[in-house]
Amino acid sequence: MLTTLLALIVGLVPASPAAQANEWRLETADLSRMSAGWGKALANASIQEKGLSVAGKTFERGVGTHASSTLRLDLHGSATRFRAWIGVDDEVGSRGSVVFRVSADGKRLYDSGVMHGGEPARQVDVDLRGCRILTLSALPGEDGIDFDHADWCDAVIAHTGSAPAPVEPPKEPFVRLTPPTSRLPRVNWPRLFGVRPGSPVLFTVPVSGDRPMRFRAQGLPPGVTIDAATGSFRGSISAEGEWPVRVTARNRWGACTRTVTLRCGETLALTPPMGWSTWYMAYTNISDAFVRRQAEAMRTSGLADHGYSYINIDDGWNIRLGSDDPVLGGAPRDGLGNLRPNALFPDMRGLCDAIHAQGLKAGIYISPGPSTCAGFEGSWRREAADAKQFADWGFDFLKYDWCSYGNVAGGSDRVHMVRPYQLMGDLLRLQKRDMVYNLCQYGMGDVQRWGTQVGGNFWRTTGDLGAASDLWESTAACGFGQAGKEAFAGPGGWNDPDNILLGRILWRGALAPTPLTPNEQYTYMSLWSSLAAPLVLSGDLTQMDDFTLGLLCNDEVIAVNQDVLGIQGKPVLRSEETEVWAKPLAGGDLAVGLFNRGDAATRMSAPWKALGISGQWKVRDLWRQRGLGIREDQFGATVPRHGVVFVRLSRV
Numbered sequence: 001m002l003t004t005l006l007a008l009i010v011g012l013v014p015a016s017p018a019a020q021a022n023e024w025r026l027e028t029a030d031l032s033r034m035s036a037g038w039g040k041a042l043a044n045a046s047i048q049e050k051g052l053s054v055a056g057k058t059f060e061r062g063v064g065t066h067a068s069s070t071l072r073l074d075l076h077g078s079a080t081r082f083r084a085w086i087g088v089d090d091e092v093g094s095r096g097s098v099v100f101r102v103s104a105d106g107k108r109l110y111d112s113g114v115m116h117g118g119e120p121a122r123q124v125d126v127d128l129r130g131c132r133i134l135t136l137s138a139l140p141g142e143d144g145i146d147f148d149h150a151d152w153c154d155a156v157i158a159h160t161g162s163a164p165a166p167v168e169p170p171k172e173p174f175v176r177l178t179p180p181t182s183r184l185p186r187v188n189w190p191r192l193f194g195v196r197p198g199s200p201v202l203f204t205v206p207v208s209g210d211r212p213m214r215f216r217a218q219g220l221p222p223g224v225t226i227d228a229a230t231g232s233f234r235g236s237i238s239a240e241g242e243w244p245v246r247v248t249a250r251n252r253w254g255a256c257t258r259t260v261t262l263r264c265g266e267t268l269a270l271t272p273p274m275g276w277s278t279w280y281m282a283y284t285n286i287s288d289a290f291v292r293r294q295a296e297a298m299r300t301s302g303l304a305d306h307g308y309s310y311i312n313i314d315d316g317w318n319i320r321l322g323s324d325d326p327v328l329g330g331a332p333r334d335g336l337g338n339l340r341p342n343a344l345f346p347d348m349r350g351l352c353d354a355i356h357a358q359g360l361k362a363g364i365y366i367s368p369g370p371s372t373c374a375g376f377e378g379s380w381r382r383e384a385a386d387a388k389q390f391a392d393w394g395f396d397f398l399k400y401d402w403c404s405y406g407n408v409a410g411g412s413d414r415v416h417m418v419r420p421y422q423l424m425g426d427l428l429r430l431q432k433r434d435m436v437y438n439l440c441q442y443g444m445g446d447v448q449r450w451g452t453q454v455g456g457n458f459w460r461t462t463g464d465l466g467a468a469s470d471l472w473e474s475t476a477a478c479g480f481g482q483a484g485k486e487a488f489a490g491p492g493g494w495n496d497p498d499n500i501l502l503g504r505i506l507w508r509g510a511l512a513p514t515p516l517t518p519n520e521q522y523t524y525m526s527l528w529s530s531l532a533a534p535l536v537l538s539g540d541l542t543q544m545d546d547f548t549l550g551l552l553c554n555d556e557v558i559a560v561n562q563d564v565l566g567i568q569g570k571p572v573l574r575s576e577e578t579e580v581w582a583k584p585l586a587g588g589d590l591a592v593g594l595f596n597r598g599d600a601a602t603r604m605s606a607p608w609k610a611l612g613i614s615g616q617w618k619v620r621d622l623w624r625q626r627g628l629g630i631r632e633d634q635f636g637a638t639v640p641r642h643g644v645v646f647v648r649l650s651r652v
C-alpha cells in the first residue's frame, strides 16, 4: 500500500486509466458560438488574423477574440482543470484593457482584473471538478471596447469523459411585460412639439384606444386647427410662443384630456424623434410601394398611437452612379440640375402627401459627398438645389451621411468635418418647412460637441449596429458606450447610437426576427429610453407580433425617453458586468435601470447614495406598469442575464 502510494507520488506507476485526463483545446471549439464585440473570434490567430502574441511571447495555439466576448461550454460534469495564458494581443501596442473572467454555473472561478496592452501574459489554472457550464468572458476593462483584443492562449481543458462543447444560453420565453393597450382613449407621448414660425404645423396627437375617436382642443394658437377625426394639428403659427393646448379624445368607452404643448420657436426635435427607417429591414431594396405599405402599417399596427411618426427613406431612392440597370441607373440629375429619383420612386411629392395623409412625417437621405454609402448620387456641390428639392417634395427630415465626402473634404481635421454639415444645416433653415436634421458620420471629430452648432437635431455617435457580427455585443457596446456624452444632449439635439433593430429585420441576408433574446430586447429599449436617444425603428411594421408591439409601445417606458427635460441618463454605478443608470425626469422623478451585462442572473441594487437621493421613494416597475411599494435607502432586484429591471422612483 505504502509503496504504491509512494510510486504514484514519484510518478513511477501511472494513475488508473479511468481517472486519466484527456486534453481538449479551446481552438478546436466551434468559434461561431463565441461572441465578440468586434470582428470574429479566430483559432490560432488574433482577432486581426495575426499570430497570437502577448508582451512579446508568442503562442502557436489558442483563440483571439475581442471584448466583450463570451463562450459557454458544456463540461458534461467531467472536466477537471482549465489552464490558459491570457493577455491583450500585441497588435494593439499599449492600448486596450481587458478583464478575463472564468465562471462556472454562475460562480466566478478566476478574475484577472484589468490587463493592459503590453502586460505579460498571465496563467490561469482553475479546478473544474463538479462544474457543469463553464463561461469564458473577456470584458472591456476601461473606456469601452476600443482596442480590447483579447487572447486565450494555450487554453486547455482536462477532462475524463465527453469533450467540452459550446452551448447556447438557456432559451428564454417571449413574455410580453407591457399590459395590453386599453380600449379607452389615452393621450400618450410626445406631448410637446416644436415648430418654426410660418412653417406648416404637422403633428398628430398620439392617442391609443379604440377608433372611431373624436378630438377637441382648447387653447390652440391662432392659425392652427385640430382635425376632429384624426387628432392632427394643421396650419401654421406666425409668432414665437408657447401654447399649452388641452386636448380631449373621446370614444365609445370614455374620454381622456391632457395638455399637449405647441412651442413655436427656432428649435425642432424638442424631444427625441420617434419613427422608422427603411435601412435595416431592406437596405437599398426599397420602392414607393414599399414605403407606403410601411407608413400605412405604422398607423394600423397602433405604433403611431404611441408616438412613432417619422417614415424615413434611407439610401437607395435615387440614381445609382454608373449603373446600367434600367430601374436604378440613368442620369442622376435633370437638365436643371435637380435630383432624379430612380424608377421605383416615380412620384416623390405624391409619396410625401400619402405619408402626411396618415398623420405621419416623411424623411429622406443623402450624402454631402459625390455619392452615398451605397453608391447613389450625393449632394456634393448641389447642396442648395437639393435642400430646396427636399422641401418642395414635402420632406420633414433629412439624414445626411458622410460616406464618400472624405474623398473631397480636402482635410481630415474638425474644420473639414464640420463644413459640409454646417452648409446643409444653413440651407435647411432657409426652407419654408421644418426639416429635422440627422447628422450621420459615425461620431467622428466628437460630433456631439458641434452637432447643435451646425443645426443638427441628432447625430450618430457610433458605427452601424447592424454591421456587427454579434448584435448583442454591438448594441451593448454602443449603448452603454454613450456614457460621458450626456452633457451634449438635450432638447433640440440628441446623441444617436443608431436605430432600434427589433422586430423582423434583415439579419445575415434574410428578413428574420432580431437575433436578440427577450431580455436583450428589453435592455435595448430601456437603455435607449434612458439615453434619450431617438427611437427610430427598423423592423417590418407590417409584421409585428404581440411581444414586439409590447416592447415598442410601452407608454411608461416611452415617457422616460420623451421626458421634456431631455436629460440623457448616465451610469451611477458600474462594474464590468453590471450598470445602474439614472435619468432625472420632469417633476423630480428618476428613471433607474439596473442592467446586467453578465452571462448569469445576478442580484443588483441601486443605493440611494449612488443616486444622490435620500428618504422614502415610491418604486414603479415601468415594463409591468406596476407599483412595487415604498423603499428607503435602496432598491434591489434580481436581474436576468443580459436583462434589465427598469423602474421609476417618485418621492413620497
Ligand code: GLA
Residues within 6 Å of the ligand: 279, 314, 315, 372, 373, 374, 401, 440, 463, 464
Ligand atoms: C451608412 C449609415 C447607415 C446607412 C447606410 C446607407 O452605413 O451609417 O445608417 O444610412 O450608410 O448606405
